[in-house]
Amino acid sequence: KNQMKKYTTFQFLIVLVSFFGLSSCTDYLSVEDGFSASDSKDYILTDPAQSRRFQRSIYLSMPNYSDYASAASGGLGNPWASMSDELSNNANGTLQNIGVQGYTSFSAASHRWQALYKTIRTASIYIRDAKIIGKVGDPDYVSEAELKSLKAECYFMRAYSYYLLLEQYCPVPVLDDIASASDPNSDYERNSVDEVVAAIEKDLAIAITDLDPTRTSTTVASGFEESRLAIPTIGVALAVRAKLLVLVASPLYNGGYAEGMALTNHDGKKLFPQNYDASKWVKAKDALKDLLTYADAGNYQLYKSASNDPNLNIYELFQKYNKEIIWGNPVQSWGTVEAAQTPRDITVVAGGSNGSTLGVTQEMVDAFFMKNGLAITDAGSTYEATGFTNVLNPATRFVKSGTTVYMTDSNVLKAYANREPRFYAAVTYQGKSWHDVVSNPSLQGTTPATSKVTKVLFARDVPSSKAPAPLPGYGGIANNDNRLGGIPKTGYLCYKNSNRTIHPTVASGIRSVFRPSIIFRLADFYLLYAEVLNELNPGDPDIVKYIDLVRERAGIAGYATMQTNGTKTGVIGNKNAMRNAIIAERRVELFTEGQRYFDVRRWMIADKPEGMQGGLFTGMNMNGNASDLTFFQKINIDNAPRKFDRAMYLYPIQLSEITNSRKLVQNPGW
Secondary structure (H helix, E strand, O other): OEOOOOOHHHHHHHHHHHHOOOOOOOOOOOOOOOOOOOOOHHHHOOOHHHHHHHHHHHHHHOOOOOOOOOOOOOOOOOHHHOOOOOEEEOOOOOOOOHHHHOOOOOOOOOOOHHHHHHHHHHHHHHHHHOOOEOOOOOOOOEOHHHHHHHHHHHHHHHHHHHHHHHHHHOOOOOOOOOOOOOOOOOOOOOOOHHHHHHHHHHHHHHHHOOOEOOOEOOOOOOOEOHHHOOOOEHHHHHHHHHHHHHHHHOHHHOOOOHHHHOOEOOOOOEOOOOOOOOHHHHHHHHHHHHHHHHHHHHHOOOOOOOOOOHHHHHHHOOOOOOOOEEEEEOOOOHHHHHHHHOOHHHHOOOOOOOOOOEEEOHHHHHHOOEOOOOOOOOOOOOOOOOOEEEEEEEEEEEEEOOEEEEEEEEEEEHHHOOEOHHHHOOEEOOOOEOOHHHHOHHHOOOOHHHOOOOEEEOOOOOOOOOOOOOOOOOOOEEEOOOOOOOOOOOOOEEOOOOOOOEOOOOOOOEOEOOOOEEEEEHHHHHHHHHHHHHHHOOOOHHHHHHHHHHHHHOOOOOHHHHHHHOOOOOOOOOHHHHHHHHHHHHHHHOOOOOOHHHHHHHOOOOOOHHHOOOEOOEEOOOOOOOOOOHHHOOEEOOOOOEOOOHHHHOOOOOHHHHHOOOOOOOOOOO
């Protein structure tokens, strides 16, 4: 059974993928891609259908942040979660050992460069050359109003493409004309950070005048204009501008990266600002305020379930389009995610599946808060690292005959007890039950005692259940140890975004559920606003207001409450303490969403204890047993320390681009 919704935008993107394959460095600026050799530009831009088709190719540069579980996600996917301290990806491919092996300007595989410059060229051609075609009464035509809208989308996607390039590589060439792949003189030097920012802001300002205000609708049941969800709106443009200005106010771009400040073009032109500029935080604040004001005008809001149950809040948020999502991509990779996050012997009941490869690092597990809102290292947190207890599992919630039932897992390590709702929605640990009691209604009773659920194990001493006992996924035991098939090296499986109605083997079960891949959501910008305000004025009361809105939606105490009751004091009004609180909150709230990799770099903490991306990372002992507690011994999960040096604050420009250019300079250290 497949519950995928059919989105018009989704369909045209799939068609485009078949026409516009991402090309090699030799032809990425070619206008003819996807069209026959006889299709001239004059024909393409004088035929209404071909004009729209050409314009729609700009959407191939939309990132797919749901692509975090594949073995070799590209730069417009989400390799970033596996390239940070969040995940350990054990799928056989590029990302399996990238933390230990690192990368060079030759071997680095997660590039955005070619695809985005292709989009920039396409958008520029359309802006310059597209015209009104036909008139009312013709079988098909492009009116003045439609043309303005199509060009506004091009201005936006050109701006957003430059933003994505700036985020990955820092300053890049801004093309002031339309390069031709056949022109041997098509060679560009890098513009400065400030010049790239100015170009992005200019395009965004033009786009905003003709983009639609919103995608909400009162005429469809979902409340959203489903056929146009991928098309950017005014709110999306405001979000990009806010992201941009926070990025360039941050230390990496704002006088904090000495190696960048020394970088010059061949003519000696400096590419990075040479001094810290506090006014950039003011500009970022103003941009964020513009977005939040727009959100508060009925356009966006933090998602909350009908009952405001925190466990449902942070689960349902990712399972359907809702008003927290500012922009989402209908092209998504949830099928790959489900395979990588479902325990091995549930995916294949006979055992031996090659899925179940997406592990969570122990460091990430430890970053989640306790249910009282404290970090596990805080005094009074109630955290216990040893011993065993019973733990209620929110992921097993179902309603039967009007009764809401939750299953409780027995003999669970106390380290997993009394944690916050985001933890239980994000991590599968030893002894946690899977959601087959939700996805397989035959297992449901009216009480926990009359219901069945499969327990997931990673230790080596208890095998998966076999017939006639209840099978894995049918109320039995699913072992995911390291002796056969796919395994997570850490003794934890990622669980975030898993849909609890999906069951891979039950007869007539749901196999897939469509949901968008989120690019921007409001909680991200609440935390960015708190960050910016803290940099400008640590006493601003809106700092704690916005971080606490995110925390309270997730079911944990905010810092204002903890300050009042004395649970945790000394954070509000303390710039460094609040900065660390915001860093910790973003790490948890945005887990797997492609933000952590870039956050630790723009903050310049990737080589510091509070954000260390190199060195040894740990997990449970997959060679151990639960019975003698050897499984619960934390061990190094890699065969060597992960690599991080200061060159890795920026991604290298692809070596072929450097060698083919007389003007392009490489990033420092590469």
